[in-house]
Amino acid sequence: MVPVRRLHLSRSTAALAVEWMRDPGNAEKYGIDxxxxxxxxxxxxxxxxxxxGTSGTGALTTGSRVAAVAELSGPVDLRASGLVNAGDGLTRITCEYLGCDNINRCAQSIDASASSRLDRSDPPVFIGTSSDEFIPVSQSRDFAAQLDRAGIRAELVVVPGFLHSIGILDEGMRARVAAFLHAELGR
Structure with a gap:
């Protein structure tokens, strides 16, 4: 698995990509709003x-901020408390991903958990998951509740079964994700 320094690189790379898209020259050249x-x-x-989506504060139209997030089967709480309902396999993968020997003593898990970083300026979030998949459905439900308490619009869709991530991206889920993004980003 990827050590934690790659996690930070990946997140920084995503933020840099948003900043690149927002650069006036690139936005004009590629027709990006x-x-x-x-x-x-x-x-x-x-x-x-x-x-x-949970990085930074302030306007969702500047810097590396995004105006909407849609995630499927995302592990949004990698802390020990977020993995209580997870199987040993997910806890092991999480430890490897974060470079920790024990999830109960893994300081990196806080920074790697979107659920620990929310503030009222964060964008609306679409959360899609299945009821019996690898990532505990409780993570998605808890994240949606946290977003709601913070006053952030969230749409949670739980489909029956055990499929993970793009496995749940059937025609119906694609339509729900697209409708959410269209509503939040404008047509």
Whole structure:
């Protein structure tokens, strides 16, 4: 698995990509509306886009901020308390990913958990998951509740079954994600 320094590099790379898209020369050249940038990802990519959405404060139309996030099966809480309902496999993978020997003594897990970084300036979030998959559905439900308590619009869709990430991206889920992004970013 990827050590924690790669986690920071990946998140920084995502932030740099948003800043690059927002640069006036690049926005004009590629027809990008710098006020309508959203992020979508599944599984580990869901973790990264959730982190991107919860990084920074202030306007969602400047710097590396995004105006909407859509994530499928993203592990949004990598702290020991967020992995209580997880199987040993997910806890082991998380430790390897973060470079920790024990999830109960893993300081990196806080920074790697979007659920520990929320503030009222964060963008709306679409959360898609399945009821019996690898990432505990409690993570998605808890994240949606945290977003709601912070006054951040969240849409949670839980589908039956055990499919993970793009496995749940059938026609219906694609339509729900697209509708959410269109509503939040404008058509």
């Amino acid at each position: 710098p006020n309508r940038i959203g992020a979508f990802g599944g599984s580990a990519g869901g973790n990264l886009v959730a982190l991107l």
